[in-house]
Amino acid sequence: MKTTLFYFTGTGNSLQIANNLCEELGDCELIPIAKVFHKDFISVSTEKVGFIFPLHYYGLPKIVHDFLAKLEFNNTNYIFAIITRSGDIDGAALVQVEKILRNKSRTLSAGFFILMPNNFLLLPDDRSEEENNEIIKNSKMDIKKISESIKINQINTKIEFKEGKINFFERTNLKFHKNVYESDKYFFVEETCNSCAICESVCPVDNIILVEGRPQWLHKCQQCLACINFCPKESIQYRKETIGVKRYYHPETTVKDLINQKK
Ligand SMILES: Cc1cc2nc3c(=O)[nH]c(=O)nc-3n(C[C@H](O)[C@H](O)[C@H](O)COP(=O)(O)O)c2cc1C
DSSP states (O other): OOEEEEEOOSSSHHHHHHHHHHHHHOSEEEEEHHHHTTSSOEEEOOSEEEEEEEOBTTBOOHHHHHHHHHEEESSOOEEEEEEEESSSOOTTHHHHHHHHHHTTTOOOOEEEEEEOOOOOTTSOOOOOHHHHHHHHHHHHHHHHHHHHHHHTTOOBOOOOOOTTOOOHHHHHHHHHHHHHGGGGGGEEEOTTOOOOOHHHHHOTTOOEEEETTEEEEOSOOOOOOHHHHHOTTOOEEETTTTTTOOOOOOTTOOHHHHHHTTO
């Protein structure tokens, strides 16, 4: 049975999970959300549909929220979400997906979380590179298990859904959505910038242009942190909080993968 997998990624974690899952499932098409989210009308016609994306502020990345609200399903009878995250709090993401689907008279069949290395430099952790590699190794085993349950259309949501009720996590996430486009005003670039334009290339929403060789942010930011994590000179900072903080992107992910996300 064919599966369509929609993914969004800032630093490759969700992309690698999507790639691994696609391999496990076989007959599967990967579609980057960054490539289709701006269309007025988006529809999908496979029986199985999955969404793979990072947890942002206890909930959905804004781009994923806006995309899901637009998506129309035809012939789909099994819908799942896989959320990558660096901590262990579920937050509101699955409830948010369920809410959007209910508006379309659909429900979420299954939801999964996968622990991945942290790319959120504003809240750095102290995991070593070895620990991150171990986490990535374990994520591959997680995906094998998850794919088995997706193959047999297992129902697994474990969502405590209360109509109309907004919890602390959802409120926090909605506040993040409200301010996220403009949050890029806190990025700045240091003298060490060599005008390589990688920041411009990896930005999934084309929010960066180089002006006189220096990045400028255009206030439609998703705060995925691709720009700051992929900068080879570590010249991009977010306020002063990221100075001296170790950058991260998934070791199997390349700049080209990020460019392909929007092409
Ligand atoms: C803006 C932002 C907010 C984040 N918020 C959370 C969070 O609330 N909980 C969590 O466990 N991880 C959080 N993270 C970490 C990411 O979810 C995690 O590292 C994810 O695997 C990154 O996936 P990606 O490489 O596909 O973008 C956040 C990351 C970013 C950039």
